[in-house]
Amino acid sequence: AQTVTQSQPEMSVQEAETVTLSCTYDTSESDYYLFWYKQPPSRQMILVIRQEAYKQQNATENRFSVNFQKAAKSFSLKISDSQLGDAAMYFCAYRYGGGTSYGKLTFGQGTILTVHP
Amino acid sequence: DGGITQSPKYLFRKEGQNVTLSCEQNLNHDAMYWYRQDPGQGLRLIYYSQIVNDFQKGDIAEGYSVSREKKESFPLTVTSAQKNPTAFYLCASLGAYGELFFGEGSRLTVL
Numbered sequence: 001a002q003t004v005t006q007s008q009p010e011m012s013v014q015e016a017e018t019v020t021l022s023c024t025y026d027t028s029e030s031d032y033y034l035f036w037y038k039q040p041p042s043r044q045m046i047l048v049i050r051q052e053a054y055k056q057q058n059a060t061e062n063r064f065s066v067n068f069q070k071a072a073k074s075f076s077l078k079i080s081d082s083q084l085g086d087a088a089m090y091f092c093a094y095r096y097g098g099g100t101s102y103g104k105l106t107f108g109q110g111t112i113l114t115v116h117p
Numbered sequence: 118d119g120g121i122t123q124s125p126k127y128l129f130r131k132e133g134q135n136v137t138l139s140c141e142q143n144l145n146h147d148a149m150y151w152y153r154q155d156p157g158q159g160l161r162l163i164y165y166s167q168i169v170n171d172f173q174k175g176d177i178a179e180g181y182s183v184s185r186e187k188k189e190s191f192p193l194t195v196t197s198a199q200k201n202p203t204a205f206y207l208c209a210s211l212g213a214y215g216e217l218f219f220g221e222g223s224r225l226t227v228l
Contacts, residue, residue, distance in 0.1 A: 043221065
């Protein structure tokens with residue numbers, strides 16, 4: 001079974017600084033997708049960034065970027081120029097690309113990010 | 118605007134009662150999901166449905182039931198057989214690029 005591990009229960013960063021959240025996963029599959037979701041105090045889950053395993057290029061969305069190391073099964077999220085609104089719980093998630101696990105995501109335990117002004 | 122609507126946001130249940138959480142989407146997505154979130158933990162899959170009139174158990178389906186009579190709707194019933202139902206419940210649908218779109222969630226508390 002696939003597992004997703006976030007080894008940092010909590011992280012903190014100063015406003016305008018850069019922070020990196022770690023995620024590792026375990027799978028025997030070659031076709032899969034990885035995601036980072038943000039859950040602010042409102043509790044609604046918001047997609048931050050998506051990475052397809054077959055793509056070598058790291059995904060980037062504005063201030064958010066990932067470091068995808070397929071061989072090491074590592075998928076870290078870098079937040080640049082941190083803002084107060086980035087404070088939230090961040091979840092790493094894995095989805096098998098094949099049809100039998102259609103759309104099912106496996107989530108990590110989450111990392112609480114605090115942003116200090 | 119398109120999205121997923123969950124209701125109610127807060128729900129209280131006495132032990133032994135069944136309760137139903139509503140989930141409606143106007144995104145025209147085929148697949149829908151129910152996840153459970155406990156404090157300080159990640160999300161665990163309860164049930165999912167790929168098409169109307171079809172659904173599959175997830176990792177923690179015991180004590181829950183669902184129906185999918187319409188594409189837009191995927192209600193979740195928490196039955197009295199669920200031994201620890203107090204949790205935050207999230208409904209989601211699957212987008213075209215494999216990402217999940219989530220509702221705002223429903224918090225269920227057993228009194």
